[in-house]
Amino acid sequence: EAAVTQSPRSKVAVTGGKVTLSCHQTNNHDYMYWYRQDTGHGLRLIHYSYVADSTEKGDIPDGYKASRPSQENFSLILELASLSQTAVYFCASSWDNSYEQYFGPGTRLTVL
Amino acid sequence: QQKVQQSPESLIVPEGAMTSLNCTFSDSASQYFAWYRQHSGKAPKALMSIFSNGEKEEGRFTIHLNKASLHFSLHIRDSQPSDSALYLCAVGGTGNYKYVFGAGTRLKVIA
Numbered sequence: 373e374a375a376v377t378q379s380p381r382s383k384v385a386v387t388g389g390k391v392t393l394s395c396h397q398t399n400n401h402d403y404m405y406w407y408r409q410d411t412g413h414g415l416r417l418i419h420y421s422y423v424a425d426s427t428e429k430g431d432i433p434d435g436y437k438a439s440r441p442s443q444e445n446f447s448l449i450l451e452l453a454s455l456s457q458t459a460v461y462f463c464a465s466s467w468d469n470s471y472e473q474y475f476g477p478g479t480r481l482t483v484l
Numbered sequence: 485q486q487k488v489q490q491s492p493e494s495l496i497v498p499e500g501a502m503t504s505l506n507c508t509f510s511d512s513a514s515q516y517f518a519w520y521r522q523h524s525g526k527a528p529k530a531l532m533s534i535f536s537n538g539e540k541e542e543g544r545f546t547i548h549l550n551k552a553s554l555h556f557s558l559h560i561r562d563s564q565p566s567d568s569a570l571y572l573c574a575v576g577g578t579g580n581y582k583y584v585f586g587a588g589t590r591l592k593v594i595a
Binding site: 415473 | 515516518526527528529530533535570572574576577581582583584585586587588590
């Protein structure tokens with residue numbers, strides 16, 4: 373079974389603070405993704421990457437930065453956290469865009 | 485830009501019923517069509533996928549794809565309370581083609 377881990381699993385941050393969410397995969401997948409999910413809703417793509425040291429903007433990149441230092445690791449950075457960024461964040465990986473994505477367990481972020 | 489829409493938004497069915505979920509997409513160049521299931525508090529997990537027109541059956545689940553009508557669907561035979569979840573459809577393609585999820589259908593199966 374493909375493995376994607378995320379840390380932390382939950383976090384409380386203050387408005388204006390910096391938050392870094394980390395994702396690690398052991399699947400040897402080229403593609404990695406960051407999504408946010410608001411309560412009861414679907415997934416919205418924030419950033420994705422198909423090769424180390426390169427990231428691409430998704431549908432809602434404003435307020436977020438991403439970093440892919442290696443094939444296995446993909447981080448999401450909120451430089452100035454805001455209340456509207458309270459959500460559950462999922463990381464996923466896949467072989468490419470025509471294969472299934474494997475999701476991590478999610479990080480519940482609360483910004484106060 | 486690819487638009488993926490699901491219907492209905494929510495659905496309540498009795499145990500043992502047939503459940504049908506729908507997904508429409510806007511880009512005819514799409515190549516990968518999948519359904520994911522997400523139980524409450526858990527991560528989404530791929531359920532089934534299809535690449536070419538037609539249907540594919542796995543146990544109680546069947547996926548239909550009609551590229552000409554830009555539509556695919558998931559049918560659940562003999563629905564069980566354990567099938568209660570958020571169902572997400574997804575559309576993708578090769579290379580840098582953006583992978584897009586629908587907003588989801590929330591299914592509740594009552595015993």
